[in-house]
Amino acid sequence: xxxxxxxxxxxxxxxxxxxxxxxxxxxxxxxxxxxxxxxxxxxxxxxxxxxxxxxxxxxxxxxxxxxxxxxxxxxxxxxxxxxxxxxxxxxxxxxxxxxxxxxxxxxxxxxxxxxxxxxxxxxxxxxxxxxxxxxxxxxxxxxxxxxxxxxxxxxxxxxxxxxxxxxxxxxxx
Amino acid sequence: xxxxxxxxxxxxxxxxxxxxxxxxxxxxxxxxxxxxxxxxxxxxxxxxxxxxxxxxxxxxxxxxxxxxxxxxxxxxxxxxxxxxxxxxxxxxxxxxxxxxxxxxxxxxxxxxxxxxxxxxxxxxxxxxxxxxxxxxxxxxxxxxxxxxxxxxxxxxxxxxxxxxxxxxxxxxxxxxxxxxxxxxxxxxxxxxxxxxxxxxxxxxxxxxxxxxxxxxxxxxxxxxxxxxxxxxxxxxxxxxxx
Numbered sequence: 001x002x003x004x005x006x007x008x009x010x011x012x013x014x015x016x017x018x019x020x021x022x023x024x025x026x027x028x029x030x031x032x033x034x035x036x037x038x039x040x041x042x043x044x045x046x047x048x049x050x051x052x053x054x055x056x057x058x059x060x061x062x063x064x065x066x067x068x069x070x071x072x073x074x075x076x077x078x079x080x081x082x083x084x085x086x087x088x089x090x091x092x093x094x095x096x097x098x099x100x101x102x103x104x105x106x107x108x109x110x111x112x113x114x115x116x117x118x119x120x121x122x123x124x125x126x127x128x129x130x131x132x133x134x135x136x137x138x139x140x141x142x143x144x145x146x147x148x149x150x151x152x153x154x155x156x157x158x159x160x161x162x163x164x165x166x167x168x169x170x171x172x173x
Numbered sequence: 174x175x176x177x178x179x180x181x182x183x184x185x186x187x188x189x190x191x192x193x194x195x196x197x198x199x200x201x202x203x204x205x206x207x208x209x210x211x212x213x214x215x216x217x218x219x220x221x222x223x224x225x226x227x228x229x230x231x232x233x234x235x236x237x238x239x240x241x242x243x244x245x246x247x248x249x250x251x252x253x254x255x256x257x258x259x260x261x262x263x264x265x266x267x268x269x270x271x272x273x274x275x276x277x278x279x280x281x282x283x284x285x286x287x288x289x290x291x292x293x294x295x296x297x298x299x300x301x302x303x304x305x306x307x308x309x310x311x312x313x314x315x316x317x318x319x320x321x322x323x324x325x326x327x328x329x330x331x332x333x334x335x336x337x338x339x340x341x342x343x344x345x346x347x348x349x350x351x352x353x354x355x356x357x358x359x360x361x362x363x364x365x366x367x368x369x370x371x372x373x374x375x376x377x378x379x380x381x382x383x384x385x386x387x388x389x390x391x392x393x394x395x396x397x398x399x400x401x402x403x404x405x406x407x408x409x410x411x412x413x414x415x
Contacts, residue, residue, distance in 0.1 A: 007243045009380040012291050013399065014239065016356075018231035032235050039239045054381025055399055109226045127188065128223040131355050133401040134190050153184045159219055 006046050010039070013055045016130055017062050023125045024066050026114050038065040056136040059126065063140060112162045120155035123148055174202040179209050187216045189403060224355055282395075283386075285342050287379050289349070290360045290397040293340070299351055299358065300336035310337045314348050322348035322363040323392070325415040332359065332408050342395075352408070359398040359408060366393040378402070385409040 017038060021031040038061045049057055113121055126132045126140060138145045179202050185191045186199045203210050293299050302313040311324040317339055326334040332352045340349040340362065347364040366388045377384040383405045385396040396409050 007240070008288075008291055011236075011239070011243065012294055013381065014236060015228075015230040016399075018235065019229045019356075022229035028229075028232070031229070032232065035231065035235060036238060040242065043243065049381075052381070053378060053383075053401075057381070105222070106225055106227065109222055113223065113226055124223060128220050129226065129228065129356060131357055131400055131404060133403050134185075134188070136401060149184060152188075156184065156216060156219055159223070160215060163219070163222060164215075 006043055009049070009054045010042055010046070010058055013058050014039075016055055017058050020059055020122070020125060020130065021062050021066065023113065023121060023129075024063070024118060030069075034062060034066045034069065037069075038062040041065060053136070055130075056132060056140050059130075059132075059140045060142075063122070108163065112159055115162070116155055116158060120151055120158065123151045124155045124159070127152060174198050176202075176206060176209055179203075179206070180212070183209075183212055183216060187213060187220070189407065228356055282343055283377055283379055283384060286362060286384055286395045286397050287382050289340050289342055289362060290358075290382060293338070293349065293351075293360055294358060299338065301338035303336040305333055305335060307334060310334065310350070313337060314339075318346055318348055320348075320365050320392075322350065323390075323415075324350060325412065327352065327408065327411050327415070330407075330411055332411070354398070354400055354404060354408070357398055357400040359396060359400060359405070361412070362395040362397075364393055366391055387413055389413065 014035070018031055018035050021034045021038070022028065025031045025034060038058070041064075042058055042061050045061070113124065116124065122141065123137055126137045127134075132140070134145050134148050137148045141148065143151075179186075179199055182191060182195060182199055186196060189196075191199065203213060302310055304310050304313075305326065305328065307324045307326045311321070314322055314324075314337065324334070324337070328334065332354050334350065335353045336351045338349045338351070340347050342362055342364065345364060347362045350361040350363065352359040352361065377386075382397050382399055383402050385394075385405060387394050387409070394412070396405065396412065398405050398408075400408070
């Protein structure tokens with residue numbers, strides 16, 4: 001085997017890394033900073049990757065990078081883990097423009113996801129959008145598989161509660 | 174199995190994370206319980222809904238910045254590698270070439286499969302023919318290859334066929350069939366099996382990509398993706414059984 005090259009091994013997962021970071025941070029600028037820092041770290045730790053799956057490995061680095069930034073700037077509300085204040089926000093609190101946006105399914109789904117506490121949001125994103133297995137999610141988030149399962153179940157219940165009233169789930173595409 | 178027990182396993186069932194016995198038990202219960210069937214349908218619909226949420230690809234600016242850094246660090250690393258290789262050549266001469274065998278040829282092939290997959294994603298040349306219709310994709314290869322690859326759509330189990338293209342592996346033209354799973358691309362390289370050299374290769378994880386290889390009806394199949402192992406295995410089994 002020729003030596004594994006960073007650009008062949010890790011760079012193909014740059015989109016996935018950014019997507020994950022974007023859902024963690026909920027804004028483009030922070031996601032860019034996080035992924036750039038994460039890539040620098042990934043390069044430094046590249047030799048530790050061996051034959052492991054590069055994508056979960058990169059997710060774990062993105063996550064650690066994000067958490068270390070958050071802990072340096074604890075005042076940032078949107079970066080606070082378990083952000084339940086936003087999660088509880090009733091629709092009535094939205095301004096008319098936001099309410100208009102919410103009529104569109106995609107916008108509604110995005111809003112529902114963004115309002116989930118980050119611990120729930122990330123397991124949903126890793127499972128449903130990135131297609132990671134429970135074992136891979138457990139490795140990225142560094143919790144037992146049982147915790148992954150209970151977070152997923154609770155995240156789905158919350159999403160169903162938010163999305164069900166306006167959309168008949170059975171008839172969705 | 175009671176509804177209570179099923180409820181506990183619902184997410185794992187929907188996510189294909191139950192062991193075969195557990196999945197059978199849930200399926201048995203579902204066949205007689207409309208309420209639990211509705212819960213499963215709800216979760217599956219929610220999954221589709223969540224996957225309709227925006228996918229945020231890396232901005233070009235970020236990609237350029239990261240690439241610029243890796244090129245710098247790689248050229249240093251390459252220099253070190255070359256220096257090490259030079260030392261090796263001096264000390265053991267040409268002996269290394271003799272150690273190449275069918276085993277390393279298998280490794281080389283696996284490596285080409287991954288390179289082919291990465292190339293198709295990075296060079297933005299995933300399709301020559303873009304179609305979800307197997308009856309469009311299959312005839313497209315006619316006259317372009319000296320064999321006819323079997324083409325089946327697996328949309329019914331969540332792996333839609335999205336197109337095909339010509340590719341080269343091991344210096345030979347191969348048919349590349351492209352399937353999609355959520356945001357993941359699966360390349361299946363198909364070519365006639367010529368010498369049986371790679372028959373023993375089964376499942377691999379190379380550079381973060383899962384690879385399945387099998388031979389059927391004289392054809393060699395390589396499925397490669399960044400999809401997790403469980404789902405790629407499900408895909409490979411379905412394709413083998415089709």
